Amino acid sequence: MNENYSSILKLVSKPGRYCGGEYGSIIKDKESIKARFAFCFPDSYEIGMSNLGVRILYGALNEEKDIWCERVYAPWVDMEEKMRTYDIPLTAHESGDAVRDFDIVGFTLQYEMCYTNVLNMLDLMKVPLRSADRGEDEPIIIGGGPCAYNPEPIAPFFDVFSIGEGEEALVEFTKLYIKMKGDGTYTRAAFLHEVARTLEGFYVPSLYDVTYNGDGTIKEYRPLYDDIPTKVKKRIIRDMDKAYFPEKVVMPYIETVQDRIMLEVYRGCIRGCRFCQAGMIYRPVREKTPDVLNSQAKCLYESTGYEEISMTSLSISDYSKIDELTDKLLEWTNDNMVSLSLPSLRADSFTKELMDKVASVRSSSLTFAPEAGTQRLRDVINKNVTEEEILRAVHTAFEVGKNSVKLYFMNGLPTETYSDIEGIAEIAKHVIDEFYRTENRPKGRQVGVTVSVSCFVPKPFTPFQWEAQDTMESLAEKQEYLKTKITDRRIKYHHHDARVSRIEAVLARGDRRLADSLELACRQGFKFDAWDEFFDYDKWLAVFEKSNIDPSFYANRQIGLDEVLPWDIIDCGVTKEFFLRERAAAYEGNTTPNCREKCSGCGANKLGGERTWCPNSKTCLK
Amino acid sequence: MVSKFENLPEMKPCYAKKYLPKLPAPITVRIKFRKIGSAQYISHLDFQKSIHRIVARAGIPTWYTQGFNPHAKIAFGLPLSVGAQSECEYMDIRIDREISCEKIKEQLNAELTDELRVLDVYLQTTKFCEIKYAAYEIKLKCEGLSKSLAEKAEQLFEVSPLIMKKRSKSGEKEIDIIPFIKSISASYSEDDGIMSMSAILSANDSDYLNPEYLITAMRDRFSLLSGDPTKEWYSITRVRILREDMEDFR
Numbered sequence: 001m002n003e004n005y006s007s008i009l010k011l012v013s014k015p016g017r018y019c020g021g022e023y024g025s026i027i028k029d030k031e032s033i034k035a036r037f038a039f040c041f042p043d044s045y046e047i048g049m050s051n052l053g054v055r056i057l058y059g060a061l062n063e064e065k066d067i068w069c070e071r072v073y074a075p076w077v078d079m080e081e082k083m084r085t086y087d088i089p090l091t092a093h094e095s096g097d098a099v100r101d102f103d104i105v106g107f108t109l110q111y112e113m114c115y116t117n118v119l120n121m122l123d124l125m126k127v128p129l130r131s132a133d134r135g136e137d138e139p140i141i142i143g144g145g146p147c148a149y150n151p152e153p154i155a156p157f158f159d160v161f162s163i164g165e166g167e168e169a170l171v172e173f174t175k176l177y178i179k180m181k182g183d184g185t186y187t188r189a190a191f192l193h194e195v196a197r198t199l200e201g202f203y204v205p206s207l208y209d210v211t212y213n214g215d216g217t218i219k220e221y222r223p224l225y226d227d228i229p230t231k232v233k234k235r236i237i238r239d240m241d242k243a244y245f246p247e248k249v250v251m252p253y254i255e256t257v258q259d260r261i262m263l264e265v266y267r268g269c270i271r272g273c274r275f276c277q278a279g280m281i282y283r284p285v286r287e288k289t290p291d292v293l294n295s296q297a298k299c300l301y302e303s304t305g306y307e308e309i310s311m312t313s314l315s316i317s318d319y320s321k322i323d324e325l326t327d328k329l330l331e332w333t334n335d336n337m338v339s340l341s342l343p344s345l346r347a348d349s350f351t352k353e354l355m356d357k358v359a360s361v362r363s364s365s366l367t368f369a370p371e372a373g374t375q376r377l378r379d380v381i382n383k384n385v386t387e388e389e390i391l392r393a394v395h396t397a398f399e400v401g402k403n404s405v406k407l408y409f410m411n412g413l414p415t416e417t418y419s420d421i422e423g424i425a426e427i428a429k430h431v432i433d434e435f436y437r438t439e440n441r442p443k444g445r446q447v448g449v450t451v452s453v454s455c456f457v458p459k460p461f462t463p464f465q466w467e468a469q470d471t472m473e474s475l476a477e478k479q480e481y482l483k484t485k486i487t488d489r490r491i492k493y494h495h496h497d498a499r500v501s502r503i504e505a506v507l508a509r510g511d512r513r514l515a516d517s518l519e520l521a522c523r524q525g526f527k528f529d530a531w532d533e534f535f536d537y538d539k540w541l542a543v544f545e546k547s548n549i550d551p552s553f554y555a556n557r558q559i560g561l562d563e564v565l566p567w568d569i570i571d572c573g574v575t576k577e578f579f580l581r582e583r584a585a586a587y588e589g590n591t592t593p594n595c596r597e598k599c600s601g602c603g604a605n606k607l608g609g610e611r612t613w614c615p616n617s618k619t620c621l622k
Numbered sequence: 623m624v625s626k627f628e629n630l631p632e633m634k635p636c637y638a639k640k641y642l643p644k645l646p647a648p649i650t651v652r653i654k655f656r657k658i659g660s661a662q663y664i665s666h667l668d669f670q671k672s673i674h675r676i677v678a679r680a681g682i683p684t685w686y687t688q689g690f691n692p693h694a695k696i697a698f699g700l701p702l703s704v705g706a707q708s709e710c711e712y713m714d715i716r717i718d719r720e721i722s723c724e725k726i727k728e729q730l731n732a733e734l735t736d737e738l739r740v741l742d743v744y745l746q747t748t749k750f751c752e753i754k755y756a757a758y759e760i761k762l763k764c765e766g767l768s769k770s771l772a773e774k775a776e777q778l779f780e781v782s783p784l785i786m787k788k789r790s791k792s793g794e795k796e797i798d799i800i801p802f803i804k805s806i807s808a809s810y811s812e813d814d815g816i817m818s819m820s821a822i823l824s825a826n827d828s829d830y831l832n833p834e835y836l837i838t839a840m841r842d843r844f845s846l847l848s849g850d851p852t853k854e855w856y857s858i859t860r861v862r863i864l865r866e867d868m869e870d871f872r
């Protein structure tokens with residue numbers, strides 16, 4: 001680090017976020033490499049350092065001898081102010097070199113509310129915001145992650161998107177870049193065309209022309225060349241046992257959001273809750289074997305020294321070999337003072353045996369997500385869990401010494417009525433009652449229930465992708481109503497800000513025309529919109545108005561089932577027919593079995609994969 | 623295919639530690655380390671937390687406190703403020719199995735970077751409360767430096783009182799910092815335009831003087847370091863820790 005950068009660090013809060021030098025960070029000799037990749041996380045260091053995807057892709061790219069991948073985070077506002085005052089461009093964490101001088105700049109897009117940070121970071125790099133304005137010497141800007149499944153609102157800012165899992169795709173992409181630079185065939189246009197033409201899972205928005213109907217809906221997407229795909233199919237890692245796994249981890253010296261080992265047990269989810277995008281876009285489920293997981297956990301322990309292993313997958317107790325895995329882990333974790341934890345538990349698979357194994361002394365609280373207050377609505381959203389199962393689960397939790405329970409719900413789900421909202425208060429009450437019915441409950445301690453209610457946001461690639469979001473007025477009324485129904489002081493009630501959810505809905509289902517609004521937002525200094533203290537709803541409305549965008553068109557409109565959707569250009573594996581079937585089932589109140597019980601023919605099986613539940617898979621888990 | 627993880631060599635230090643012979647009673651080893659460059663920006667609190675992980679992955683056989691929430695005991699010598707470097711930090715670790723000091727040093731250094739290096743490990747024989755002074759090397763590069771300014775700086779830190787605002791738990795108060803300055807010398811080099819200072823400051827519990835006060839004093843009185851921070855800089859490095867008799871603390 002040079003002395004002058006060091007001077008700036010003496011003037012900002014938590015300079016440990018910018019100084020680099022972490023154990024495990026990768027430094028390469030600039031002379032020996034052919035492509036420099038800047039991997040940007042458009043939020044603070046503390047959040048970015050906790051992201052498993054960044055960790056994997058950072059490692060996978062750096063495995064390649066001639067690629068050097070570095071990390072970049074969004075500077076906190078006080079740092080940004082110094083950067084702007086003293087004309088310091090955004091730099092990469094490892095080398096301290098300006099990101100603008102890199103070959104490729106990648107952004108991971110984890111949530112819609114980070115879009116303003118993406119643009120602000122481009123601005124701090126001094127790279128033109130729009131792809132169309134970038135010159136030959138400027139880096140290629142690529143996006144990926146869950147939000148890339150509907151990249152349209154930010155499409156004009158990106159040169160290309162990587163759709164699906166990136167471990168293999170990004171390496172191929174960078175190698176193609178190196179090859180074309182090497183043989184002299186590289187120009188931005190030639191490279192991007194070649195990417196779209198020859199690599200699977202890459203969407204180059206500038207190569208598709210979008211036209212609109214008179215009513216503002218999309219007429220069609222037209223590829224500019226006939227040698228590029230009309231639909232971009234997502235990439236998956238077929239065999240998770242063989243997927244790249246980072247043996248070394250960059251160890252932050254400052255506290256981050258997840259200071260623990262994150263062990264990714266499998267990808268995908270067998271469930272298929274109808275509001276959940278993650279449950280659809282990561283299909284099919286692909287499991288790792290317990291032996292591989294155990295070795296990986298050991299490897300992570302050796303390279304980090306963390307005292308906790310968190311088994312992170314969408315619904316961990318659905319792992320087919322959960323007992324075998326926990327037994328193997330416990331053989332060495334106890335001796336080394338390492339505890340196991342499960343972030344996500346389904347009430348129906350919550351057993352005393354499992355609890356005993358993962359009992360972590362640190363936490364006295366457990367979280368369940370019934371999502372809806374009545375069986376009727378839980379059936380509509382296909383959350384196949386009953387109140388009896390929830391009560392049985394909390395009973396077990398109380399028996400093993402827990403005395404507080406967190407319950408997650410959602411307001412504004414399709415078909416929701418006020419009796420569903422009353423149901424939320426009812427469940428919370430029943431959980432309190434269950435505490436007193438539990439004979440060996442923790443004695444002398446007060447029971448506590450936290451009810452946390454978010455707002456439904458219709459997301460692309462879900463059976464509810466066409467639904468209208470509840471209006472803000474309606475959501476506010478519902479939140480108030482629930483408040484009057486919760487009178488017990490032992491029940492704490494939180495709800496999300498409906499205004500954030502509305503903007504999220506606009507951006508989630510938006511099309512390319514939203515780029516004007518986002519650019520305007522960036523010019524007005526929007527940033528850190530995922531943070532309450534920076535989010536300003538009225539300013540968002542003003543920006544939409546100025547750029548002639550009606551937010552209701554995107555958030556609160558029931559989209560026609562036959563409309564061309566902005567994300568139709570992407571093929572996530574699961575078919576539109578399946579989403580339509582699921583939508584119809586929802587309105588009839590019918591549930592759909594999970595992949596483990598019965599295949600419902602979602603279409604994701606065509607992507608292939610080892611150790612899936614899909615019936616045609618060679619290594620079907622059944 | 624056989625996973626590449628199946629053939630990992632067993633018994634990394636972090637697992638091997640439990641096979642080391644047990645000591646009759648836990649003993650305390652003292653670890654001297656440096657904290658320079660990027661590492662100067664890790665706050666004391668953050669560092670305390672990460673050292674537990676470093677010790678765990680290095681396989682140091684730490685003694686765990688008994689009870690409901692067992693944890694390793696690690697004690698630190700002097701605090702070091704964010705933005706100051708040090709070549710002589712100390713921490714004490716209690717171990718309960720046989721391991722040589724050399725091995726502790728080697729295993730810790732395998733888990734650390736150059737900016738955070740263990741320099742020495744030995745059995746603890748003294749208490750941190752024997753620390754009386756700390757010696758610092760301070761370097762400045764900015765507008766307005768000269769030989770005569772170096773002389774003026776020496777005078778500034780010699781004549782009592784030099785009243786400065788000091789923040790404490792009970793709010794801001796004004797103190798004279800001169801009694802906390804044991805000695806100070808300053809020089810200016812025409813060649814590189816850097817002013818260097820050597821200072822010995824009080825560093826025991828009750829009257830610890832943060833070396834940043836010297837910078838603040840010069841900033842206030844001589845308007846140094848008030849321009850563009852990308853063109854000016856200063857650094858503070860703690861170089862020695864001393865006892866009452868001015869011998870090196872060990």
Ligand code: SF4
Pocket residue numbers: 283284285594595598599600601602603604605613614615
């Ligand atoms: S193809 Fe069948 S088993 Fe496979 S993910 Fe889809 S529904 Fe599940």
